[in-house]
Amino acid sequence: MKRMGQPRRRSRKLTDKGAGALFLTCALLSAVVLLGILLFLLKNGIHTFREVSVTHFLFGTVWNPDAYGKPAFGLIPLFLGSFVSTAIALVIAVPLGIASAILISERLKGWVRVTTKTLVELFAGFPSVVLGFFGLVVLAPFIARTFHISSGLNLLNAGLLLGLMSLPTIISVSDDALRVVPHSYREAAYALGATPWTTALRVVLPSARSGILAAVMLGFGRAVGETMAVMMVAGNAAIIPHSLFDPIRTITSTIAIELGESVFGTSHYYSLFALGFVLFLIALGTNLVAESLIKRERRSFTL
Amino acid sequence: MKKLLTIALLATVVTTLVAREIMVRGSDTLLNLVQNLAEAFSSVSPDVTVSVTGGGSGVGISAIISNETDIADASRSIKSKEISTARANGVNPVEHVIAIDGVCVIINASNSIEKLTVEQFSQLYQGKVTNWSAVGGPNKKVSLYGRQPSSGTFVYVRDEAVKGEYAASMRQMNGNAQIVEAVKGDEGGIGYVGVGYARQDGIKVLKLSKDGANFYSPLDQAAVDAGNYPLARPLFQYTNGKAKGDAKTFIEFELSAAGQKIVADQGFYPVPEGYQARNEANLK
Numbered sequence: 001m002k003r004m005g006q007p008r009r010r011s012r013k014l015t016d017k018g019a020g021a022l023f024l025t026c027a028l029l030s031a032v033v034l035l036g037i038l039l040f041l042l043k044n045g046i047h048t049f050r051e052v053s054v055t056h057f058l059f060g061t062v063w064n065p066d067a068y069g070k071p072a073f074g075l076i077p078l079f080l081g082s083f084v085s086t087a088i089a090l091v092i093a094v095p096l097g098i099a100s101a102i103l104i105s106e107r108l109k110g111w112v113r114v115t116t117k118t119l120v121e122l123f124a125g126f127p128s129v130v131l132g133f134f135g136l137v138v139l140a141p142f143i144a145r146t147f148h149i150s151s152g153l154n155l156l157n158a159g160l161l162l163g164l165m166s167l168p169t170i171i172s173v174s175d176d177a178l179r180v181v182p183h184s185y186r187e188a189a190y191a192l193g194a195t196p197w198t199t200a201l202r203v204v205l206p207s208a209r210s211g212i213l214a215a216v217m218l219g220f221g222r223a224v225g226e227t228m229a230v231m232m233v234a235g236n237a238a239i240i241p242h243s244l245f246d247p248i249r250t251i252t253s254t255i256a257i258e259l260g261e262s263v264f265g266t267s268h269y270y271s272l273f274a275l276g277f278v279l280f281l282i283a284l285g286t287n288l289v290a291e292s293l294i295k296r297e298r299r300s301f302t303l
Numbered sequence: 304m305k306k307l308l309t310i311a312l313l314a315t316v317v318t319t320l321v322a323r324e325i326m327v328r329g330s331d332t333l334l335n336l337v338q339n340l341a342e343a344f345s346s347v348s349p350d351v352t353v354s355v356t357g358g359g360s361g362v363g364i365s366a367i368i369s370n371e372t373d374i375a376d377a378s379r380s381i382k383s384k385e386i387s388t389a390r391a392n393g394v395n396p397v398e399h400v401i402a403i404d405g406v407c408v409i410i411n412a413s414n415s416i417e418k419l420t421v422e423q424f425s426q427l428y429q430g431k432v433t434n435w436s437a438v439g440g441p442n443k444k445v446s447l448y449g450r451q452p453s454s455g456t457f458v459y460v461r462d463e464a465v466k467g468e469y470a471a472s473m474r475q476m477n478g479n480a481q482i483v484e485a486v487k488g489d490e491g492g493i494g495y496v497g498v499g500y501a502r503q504d505g506i507k508v509l510k511l512s513k514d515g516a517n518f519y520s521p522l523d524q525a526a527v528d529a530g531n532y533p534l535a536r537p538l539f540q541y542t543n544g545k546a547k548g549d550a551k552t553f554i555e556f557e558l559s560a561a562g563q564k565i566v567a568d569q570g571f572y573p574v575p576e577g578y579q580a581r582n583e584a585n586l587k
Contacts, residue, residue: 064471
């Protein structure tokens with residue numbers, strides 16, 4: 001027995017080491033790929049500034065690289081388009097998503113819970129082009145009729161669709177966060193005479209705060225990165241929106257619309273990579289903010 | 304069973320290897336038409352597949368410049384800057400005219416306007432006129448629909464009629480069909496599409512005039528052929544060098560009587576004699 005155990009233990013150790021090496025390689029690989037993409041964006045994007053000044057790019061209010069007259073490369077209308085539509089999406093999706101997550105995690109039981117969760121997760125994988133089509137042929141005429149405006153292809157439509165799209169992510173991740181709150185918390189609350197709803201809102205929800213914050217951040221990422229659906233319903237006029245009913249153009253749509261036709265090696269071509277870099281910075285910024293919030297949360301709230 | 308699978312797999316690999324395919328990319332205005340032509344072509348030469356995708360003339364021309372497609376569809380002619388980029392890339396674009404189009408200016412069917420001068424059209428699209436009453440219509444706000452910069456129609460209409468920047472508030476739509484849908488649902492809407500997309504209920508095609516005296520409709524073939532309609536234009540296909548092999552057979556089919564009948568069925572106009580001679584020279 002002892003003699004047989006020895007080599008087995010050795011082979012187990014070897015497998016363990018092998019697995020460690022494999023995971024390390026995978027982790028390094030993804031880091032390298034990410035870094036590569038970043039460098040690629042930077043390398044191409046930087047060429048924009050041979051012909052376009054940095055101030056013009058960052059503070060210009062007109063985006064018209066393929067102009068009749070003088071081309072313009074102003075980031076502001078596109079940045080605002082992305083930012084405002086995402087903000088509207090979150091205003092809609094965050095309260096709705098968290099409320100749904102509380103319902104699913106705390107109140108629903110058995111097969112009802114399982115089916116609901118599965119449906120929500122199924123919706124997360126819904127093709128965005130189908131949602132875009134829905135926005136174009138159903139939501140747009142509806143908005144136009146409801147508000148007595150000429151066209152429903154506008155900021156409101158884009159915000160609603162983006163909200164709809166980030167909703168499943170927020171629900172699903174929030175639900176997971178609520179589920180991992182230890183049962184002893186709930187039992188303690190019940191023991192103090194709290195009702196199930198009070199327990200959910202005053203005990204479980206605050207305990208899952210950092211997980212829910214992560215859910216919101218993921219929802220934000222989904223909304224800011226979405227291209228197809230928003231391109232179909234936003235009207236794509238690169239103007240600074242003054243109302244919910246103005247058309248907008250997002251950063252992602254601009255890259256998708258213009259990359260195919262911009263001639264390689266022109267400022268127009270390079271400026272699209274600069275836009276990609278801006279998008280990357282937005283994603284990085286939000287992640288850093290989320291990270292620090294979660295860290296602060298962990299310090300103030302220890303299990 | 305295993306043997307059968309292997310044979311089936313081998314057969315698939317072999318057929319994919321020998322399958323002959325022509326890639327056509329570009330203009331959204333030409334998309335429906337060329338897809339129909341490709342379908343008819345497949346019954347003539349069943350062993351050749353023609354795959355047709357859109358994206359806009361700019362996308363097609365950019366693809367032919369970088370030699371990523373066999374044929375580029377374009378609703379505008381290639382710019383001289385694009386030709387020099389192509390040459391630098393070792394690509395020599397050769398032009399074929401496969402149909403004639405009259406770009407239709409469309410409005411909602413409920414709008415009382417029947418005609419516009421090119422000057423009025425330009426004022427509307429530059430955002431200098433924002434109410435229909437200023438051009439003799441109802442007291443209603445104008446909402447502009449146009450294409451995206453990757454579109455040949457976007458560039459053509461801007462350079463030939465607007466002769467200035469489009470108003471920033473113009474909604475930029477993905478294709479002709481989307482403009483038609485939007486104008487149908489918008490009482491103050493105006494848009495421009497290829498003639499193959501304009502014969503529909505719910506919208507009205509306007510007559511246009513260069514001089515303010517004689518108005519012509521793009522639905523009138525004689526006016527388009529004679530060049531009286533201000534936005535009459537040829538629709539192009541570009542190949543790298545003279546068309547060879549299957550691409551040549553396909554273009555010849557498009558220009559044949561059968562092909563030109565499909566052009567007419569799709570609402571566009573057949574290639575007139577003047578262009579036929581040029582096409583023949585470019586195909587030889």
